[in-house]
Amino acid sequence: MVLGGRWGVIVLEWSTCDYTDTVRIVVAIFTYAPLTIHMFEMRMRVCIENGNAILLKRGKSMSRRSRRERGRPGQHGQRIIDRDAFYIKETPNKGRGVFTKKEFGQNEFLLPYEGELLEKEPDVDDTYIFEFTFKGKPFWVDASKEDGSFGRLLNDDHIHPNCRPKVMEIDEKPVICFFSLRPLSSNTKLVYDYGPGNIYPWRGKFGMLRNHQKNLTAVYLGMPQIL
Numbered sequence: 546m547v548l549g550g551r552w553g554v555i556v557l558e559w560s561t562c563d564y565t566d567t568v569r570i571v572v573a574i575f576t577y578a579p580l581t582i583h584m585f586e587m588r589m590r591v592c593i594e595n596g597n598a599i600l601l602k603r604g605k606s607m608s609r610r611s612r613r614e615r616g617r618p619g620q621h622g623q624r625i626i627d628r629d630a631f632y633i634k635e636t637p638n639k640g641r642g643v644f645t646k647k648e649f650g651q652n653e654f655l656l657p658y659e660g661e662l663l664e665k666e667p668d669v670d671d672t673y674i675f676e677f678t679f680k681g682k683p684f685w686v687d688a689s690k691e692d693g694s695f696g697r698l699l700n701d702d703h704i705h706p707n708c709r710p711k712v713m714e715i716d717e718k719p720v721i722c723f724f725s726l727r728p729l730s731s732n733t734k735l736v737y738d739y740g741p742g743n744i745y746p747w748r749g750k751f752g753m754l755r756n757h758q759k760n761l762t763a764v765y766l767g768m769p770q771i772l
């Protein structure tokens with residue numbers, strides 16, 4: 546908490562979003578005499594290095610593996626993409642979405658964002674482009690091709706995401722992998738925070754306030770109701 550003469554700031558929430566190297570902070574700024582409270586969500590780009598390494602093995606359905614093998618990563622830290630664990634369905638106003646077919650625990654590996662890894666920004670429609678930094682360098686995954694993979698079809702929810710992408714290192718290359726943020730029951734729609742910026746037309750009724758400082762954005766969340 547920070548207190549000034551007639552005002553104060555309380556940090557309500559703090560979380561990191563490491564695929565975009567951002568920190569999300571929700572603060573309440575209040576003044577007294579008269580009492581007003583305003584809430585802001587801020588996102589700040591910071592430098593976070595992702596050192597974790599896992600291996601992904603493609604193609605083998607987990608349903609063909611023993612129950613004992615399912616609960617833990619395989620040999621040498623392999624994580625198996627269970628293509629039988631998800632399905633695609635049309636969702637109201639959001640196009641296709643990806644749903645779970647089984648339960649997942651918290652922090653469990655779900656699936657990767659598959660596509661072509663690029664070191665230059667592709668000159669294509671950015672609907673299926675995933676931009677991120679890895680070891681301080683910018684990268685893009687172009688998933689424009691309708692290849693039947695799931696990662697490209699996850700929709701955005703920056704307020705209540707239930708999974709998050711992490712940049713992992715596989716054979717010295719970055720791979721985006723989605724992990725559950727909480728336990729998920731079957732038939733749950735997978736959604737994640739696409740990241741900061743006022744480039745998502747479907748987001749929020751409150752205006753975006755863009756700070757002049759590079760890489761810092763603030764979203765005005767409005768006045769909380771005082772009962």
Ligand SMILES: C[S@@+](CC[C@H](N)C(=O)[O-])C[C@H]1O[C@@H](n2cnc3c(N)ncnc32)[C@H](O)[C@@H]1O
Nearest residue numbers: 638639640641672673697698699700701702747
């Ligand atoms: C990576 S695609 C996700 C899959 C997409 N729904 C589809 O059917 O191909 C991103 C696009 O999905 C839509 N989308 C994603 N999240 C949304 C949301 N919360 N509300 C509305 N549309 C959304 C937007 O059209 C966006 O450009």
